[in-house]
Amino acid sequence: MAYTSGDDARHLQKLATLVTQRRVVLGYRSKEAAADACGISHTTYRKIEGGRDIAPRRVRESTYAKLEMGFKFRAGSCKAVIEGEADSITLEDGTELIEGAQIAHFAPEALSEGIPDAVAKSAMTVAPELTGRQIQAMGERVMEELRRRGLLP
Structure with missing residues (x-):
């Protein structure tokens, strides 16, 4: 499915919101602390959390993989949100991260x-x-x- 630039911006903003939410839940007081925990540059992390993954300097998939590992997102979650295939991110423990909340699976x-x-x-x-x-x-x-x-x- 082809998306317009408006769709791209909306998906990037959704990812930014989810990443910010997760950073806060994990207790990282600053974007720099979160970037350090994930092993990515401060500039790149700010780009992700700011919803600014735009050409010509797009965030690499390997960087998103580091973010996913550091934040305990399931692999491929960031890409799925960016491409509009998902509105949420599933954490490694099965908890679903949605805008404004988390949905834990009932045990x-x-x-x-x-x-x-x-x-x-x-x-x-x-x-x-x-x-x-x-x-x-x-x-x-x-x-x-x-x-x-x-x-x-």
Whole structure:
């Protein structure tokens, strides 16, 4: 599919937004720190985050590969956004990075393991007079209710 220069600019800006978002989440306070972490030049990184990957000095695919490795993007993610084939970037852990948010894939087994512990810690904080047996029963009841509602397998 052929894109107009307006489409190119829009795709580059989308990538810039996603890269900026990821930099902030990773805790890099500056563009230079992010560039250093990825092993790319400060100038090139600023070009990517500024949405300015334009001729005659385009950012090389090998540079995008370094960015993807440093930011834990799946390989080819930057190219897919630039070419308009994707509106998001998938991270190596399966989390999807979209403009303004991240979508983590739900892992019910991890939630099933974490809920009883969260209930126990909360109960000890809020109602320290409860016995260990009462707290355990409360945790079991919470799990039963979540399964009844179809929220957990």
